Amino acid sequence: MATRAISFKRADQPVAAGGETWTSGPDARKLRPLPSEDVYFFTKKIDNSRVVREADPAGHRRAVQAGLKGFAVAGLLILLLMPRALEMVAGYRIHSLAADHARLVNQKAAIALEEAQLESPQRLQVLAGQLRLVNPDPKHVVMLNSAKPDSALAMMNVGR
């Protein structure tokens, strides 16, 4: 625009001696005015190095208060929404743990089953046969003091 203002004759310049301007004259060869031709820019150097902001404690207070209010509102919103958010997070966590618990319970049951299968008397008998173990002859069985429950336990363990 500045270039244009330099290139073309400005419309608001004083009218020439002939009393005819390029815009108003009948000369059709002359350029028509452009839109907003009357608007132009120019730079003006302003020295504001000596300008200082006027102290405005009231405005500062208002700004701080507004900031605090904003924080308070945001805090309130967070406080209102946080439980729900935490609840959701806890829900995810709880159900994840519940799934883990169920999985571990199933694993425990499977292990208990496997243990029972490994300890089954039929299997132990087969293993005993492979190891050439036989039932003790009755006279080779020495009873400990049967008044004590430990002796019974020892006998039970011997039997298994």
Next chain:
Amino acid sequence: MLAWGRRAKDERIRERAHPGARLFLLGAGALLWAILILCRLVQLQVVSHKTYKEQADHQQNHILRVDAPRGSVLDREGHVLAMSVPADSVAIDPLLVPDRPLAASILSRALGVDREELLGRMDAAVEEQRSAREQKRKPKGTGFLWVKRKIAPGEAEALRSLKLDWVEFRKEPHRYYPDGQLASHVVGTVDFQERGNLGLEQRMDRDLNGRAGKVSMLTDVTGRPIESTVSAVAEPGQSITLSIDESIQFVAERELKAACELYHASSGSTVVMDPHSGEILAMASYPIFDPNQPPSSDEAPSARFDHPVSVAFEPGSVFKIVTVSAALETTSLRPESLINCGNGTIRLGSRVIHEAHHGYGTLAVADVLAKSSNIGAIQIGLKVGDKNLLDYVHKFGFGRTTGIPLPAESSGMIRDLKHWGKTSIASVAMGHEVSTTALQLAQACSVIANGGVLVKPRLILKRQRPGGKVENEPVSAPERVLKAETAITMRQMMEGVVLRGTGKGARLAGYTSGGKTGSAQIFDLETKHYTHMYNGSFVGFAPVTNPAVVIAVTLNGVHMFGGVVAAPVFKTVATETLRLLAVPKDIPEVEPPPLANPEEANDVAIADMSTPPEDLEQLPAPPTVAPKTASAPAQAASPSTVAVAGASSVAVAGPAAPSFEGKTVRAVIEQSMAMGVQVEVVGSGIARQQAPPPGSPLNPGEKVKVLFR
């Protein structure tokens, strides 16, 4: 262009004239936007609230069924006999399968299913979907197809490793019996839906099953659960602890199976019971089956019968313990009282009953039991009388169920007195015309073993829900049947059966034992005759002084006697059981001699039922009962005394020491007085040891030291 410039200029002019116009327009626009939003919100949340709520609920809220895991069945030591573990089931949607023939090949190889059958099912499902789409009708089914349910963990692992995205795994509870055939008749089985259909699983199905619960689940868009609300709490099934001991059960089943196969028995039963508490330590039945496998056509029809509980049979001579007990309680008969058994034959009208052996002549009551004399038992039964005998039969628990928590328990058959025939008392006295189960026999023997009270058999010790309180099963009050002294006398008499009677095969090393053999002829319903096949039985206990265990063994359809086929089973099972229960030994550990002649165990109750019995009044008069202190000549007539006399003839230097083993103090003193032998009595009870041993020549004035326990 010019017009546009003018308009802009006009605007600027207006702006200068009305500075809030633009702001107003902006505010108006914002308000309009807000109103539109509000309207939309009203439309969504008020007008269409129900519709969208339903849609949201459908997408986010899920009602899930929470299965209550079926309770486990444990033995008395906590070993698992039955438990439920989630197993994988494999399903596919045939519409999503890219290559059905290939899929069928993969699945058939991985799961062991029939390829052609699976492919046919997949093609049929796809065809149904296609035709339904063409005909614009609702298809039958959803395209969901089970390939194989409740597969083994190894199969699931192998199939998962293939990572086939069109294969779906679903968890389903599956019942496992880790010990296989062990205690299968007691524990029972379940059907495919985990409903009990046999044994304890059937009887205690409600307690084992528990109650399923319901949970309302809120999920996010990915299906992850956020919130859950329990609308019905799942109650897991109770775990039941049985009185069965896995080790004793194993021994009982092993020995019963071996005996049944050795003697070609059609079926068999073994019951091991604690006589004081009534706890069933083992209950074995033959034939056996594996509860992990479904019933098959190869299986014996009676394999799933619980013979000890459900199948009643004529007990034969083991029933004589009831007859003799009733005699001790209601008559003046004592163990040493003499019974005239004649020449071994008795005629009851047209019915002839005879001994398995030759005639015994005169026998003491104790010897009637030891030698299982039929004539003696009949004479004793006649002495007792039908009313008293029937009364004691009922008191011993026969003719009614024991109340054990197993299905299809037989009460046996005890006829009312009005239905008894003229010779029924003779039949009942020796164990015919009645039927009992092996469990009832064990219960009756427990009466004698525990001092005279009838205890109710206990199979369940306690129950417990996971994480819950242990509920001990209540114990029924015992009923007094016999006086304590009668029970002790019976125990001593039954020990005589093992020491010198038909039950020698039941002698234990290190323990005293008592019992009674039985070999009841099996009645053929077609020919209306008793056959030469037997129900061979043995009921007994050990040790005699304070029995820790009662064992009843029965082999059905054998050609040998109870003392031959059942007593050895008792011996092995009792030895193992007493060792496992850590029962102290009460006699020196001397291995008893093997049964030399099977005829020694012949206790067959022979009863010719071919012709209707005549009136009981035609029976010969009952013999006169000898007084309690029998005279020396009367004693000399008893077989035992004869045997001693025979032994004395072997002596060279002086009289030989007689055998006092198994006799009471009174009998030993009487015998020694009759022979003129001095004895030194040490202790009380039954003669266990003597010095010098039987047959040794005695120096003049030498005493025989007899140890009683």
